[in-house]
Amino acid sequence: MKYASRIYLCLIFAVLYIPIVTLMLFSFNAENSTAEFTGFSLRWYIELFSSTEAFTALRNTLVLAVLSALLATVIGTLAAEGIYKMRSKLLKSAINSVTNIPMMNPDIVTGMSMMLFFAAIMGILAVVIPNISYNDIGFAAMLISHTTFCLPYVILSVLPRINELGDTMSEAALDLGCTPAQAFFKVKLPNIMPAVLSGMVMAFTLSLDDFVISYFVGPSNFQTLPLLIYSMTKKKVTPDMYALSTIIIVTVFLLLVISNFKSEKSSAASRKKKLISIVTISVAAVLAIALVISSFFIDDAPATDGAADVGGDVITINVYNWGEYISDGFDGSMNVNEEFEKYYFDKYGKRVKVNYTTYATNEDMYSKLSNSAVKYDIVVPSDYMIQKMIEEDMLYEFDASSLSNFGNIMDDYKGLYYDKDNMYSVPYTCGMMGIIYNKSMVSEEDVREMSWSLLWNQKYAGKILQFNNPRDAFATAMYMEGLDVNSTDPEVWDQALDLLIKQKPILQGYVNDEIFNKMTTESAAIAPYFVGDFLTMADQEPNLGFYYPKEGVNYFVDAMCIPKNAEHPEVAMEYINFMLSEEAAIANAEYIGYASPNRLVVENDEYRAYMEDYGYEGENGETAYDLLYNVMPAEINKAYNEMFGSNDASCYRSFSPEIQTRVNTLWENLKLSDATEPWIHVLSIGIVVLVAAFAIYSIYIKKKRSRFYRYRDRDNKRTAVAK
């Protein structure tokens, strides 16, 4: 029995710790992989300690956790005492049930309600303070939300202890001449302290770990660690996040061990007290260490900080861009945002801070912009989205040709269909959609067909990926069938839906940026994606190939725009101008891997040499440079001409609201068209039946027992009376 329990414990803990140990192992990986261990290195720790993003997030997380835990503890402890003193049972239970709502409610509902609440608050505030942005109240919103969901845990921890303690002690104190306040602070509080502290630690942990509520409420200028990790896991987690987790877990582990070890030595009586103080001290120590470390490494101030305080206030501009869509200093590349801060300071003597956040799809960006009160200064939508945003009057009008570097944009890319007079946008990158395949997993003759139908090939069932957004996913089916991707005919969309439903059973999954991970670890064999991202993947996994399907592909241009409600449009224009400069544009083009619309980039010999030497070789010996700029099979030419000509087809156009709703509904139907495996029904129904049977049985037993006691009591009474 004893051995069995030991084996059981070991087994469960082993399973529980496998992912954590693997995570620690891969934090020492030499390569940028979380699946294949290639060698030991401290590279990711160095990377982590030089990443201001991670440390800012860590500091934000800690500050938020400490403040919300403190606030929740104070309010919660007072409330527990107050609730205890309440005489009305009804009021008591009413307060208790309301308090428990955030605990009982799923996080996602609390998050949703908080988000809507703060949106309403913003609506009211906007009337009073015309120029307010969500970022101004963002931190307060986060603090309020975190405190709200921490509160019930504090009360739940403190209230039972107060109930247990009773009134006798504080009454004695009052009788001996204490004021009520003294009685509370000198007598009651020390006695309930363990419960208060455990409530606080609980609140701290919960706030630290919270992702869902922060995800809904979080402003763009206050990123917490879970949010950072989420944005990273959308694409590919680099092992530096593993390194950070390793550091956190090792620190916590050491502190727990130390506190345990120390309390062993002391006598049983003082143990509890000591334990409490040790827990407090260790929590404080973690915070202090973390804050000190983070303040060392955080370079929160703009890159121009060293240049003394000339300009006074720091202007913050909010840049909202696609994930992995700017050269960020990784691996020795240029940190474009920092360079801009320096450039701006040199030019105007004013300090600017670039607050850079990312999104995964055009639609995400659009809804964030139109639904929340977050204000951005720069966004980088694709062509059709720009068209839509111009139509809806969401973009700031500025004359792009007034920018001194606008001449660097090649003529072809000026006056595109969505912005004929260059009044709203400046092209950032352009590229094509195509099919990525794994050369060792896909047979050559299947590739040679150069068709979208590879995505429907039964032979590769379970190894195929599809876009996880309606526009691109529908497009793959529509290009294959030669349908118009901008069709206004609902039947055309139904036709495409049928194809996608047919494809669903052979898919491994619908993915967005997860594709990087799936393709480079050879988890999947075939996926539709964009050429620039393909080059990034090919850099890591040479076994990948790419082709433009013959039926036609999407040609897109992503362009920098300024939203209408931007706070600093002049600085934003300066930012756009800076991005067009040779240095920044080349750094970006090399980093992102998409084609550049910038003449200075395309004609630059070094850049050309870099791309030709990229480590990619196509079937006919073409290089990465060719893939981006020269490979222009007839189909691409067609797409290209359509983008730059006048007729519409191959590039996306903005939908009418009716078609948009239609597409969303169809997409939902696709997601819903899922045949649940029978074992799930059987198992879950079985469990429900079992639980119900148990409940009925226990009710039956209870009734039987109470009947027995009732009879017994009656009998006892009778015998007593008889006596």
Add this chain to the structure above:
Amino acid sequence: MKVAGYGSLGLTNLMKNKRSLGQSILAAPHIFWAVLFIILPLFIVVYYAFTDSNGQFSFSNIASLTDYAPIFGLSLELAIIATAICLAIGYPLAYCIAKAKPKHQKIFIMLLMLPMWTNLLIRTYSIMAILDDGGFLNSLLNTSFHIVGTKGAVIFGMVYDFLPYMVLPIYTCISKIDRSMWEAAADLGCGPIGTVVKVIFPLSMSGIISGVTMVLVPSISTFYISQKLGGGTFELIGDTIERQFVTGALNVGAAISLVMMVLILISITIMNRFSDAEEGGIIV
């Protein structure tokens, strides 16, 4: 109770009442907070659920929920299975820990809590990196198990992530059971298994119920686990809400949230009927 009552005269009783009234004011900040930040936001959810995107009163969001019934069903089923597995694994675990020496108990509880200090997202991602088709496990064993992308993987992720929430309340409950109960059961002729089934299990019911609640609720509403381990071929209700949030269909999102909340609060109330514990649940 009565004995204590004799000691206090009518006058002090009156004073005590006054004091109590004065001191229940301490709850005022909390009540204010709760009304403003708990109740009001829920009313806003209700408002959104019953209006269309132009702010006009409408039932269309609620009516459209029938489309989501299969997703509700699937989420519920997966969550029920995950909770049952958590209970099946977690109860013996809590029992083993509670039976261990006090010195060891502390270590086990620490080991159980430690993973919770690693972010849930990172843990889930780590599972994905291990179980993926080209992941660590498959490359280590040179196999090609297809796990990620199945519903089994999602259940595994739920069990893995939420197991501590099941074990901790049950452990607290079992370790609070008076030793004399075990002895009494043994004295009255119960074997070790009989003791667990007839005495310990019923007495730890409140722990089980709070454990079940704490696993079931996050399992039903998760969207991260299903996104990472489910491969995106199927959706859970959390994914649907998240998608509505991301695409800006807030009214439908609010309607789904509302229904989910009502269903969960009802089922929790029903569950708590079976719990004898006075204070809802016990945590840690």
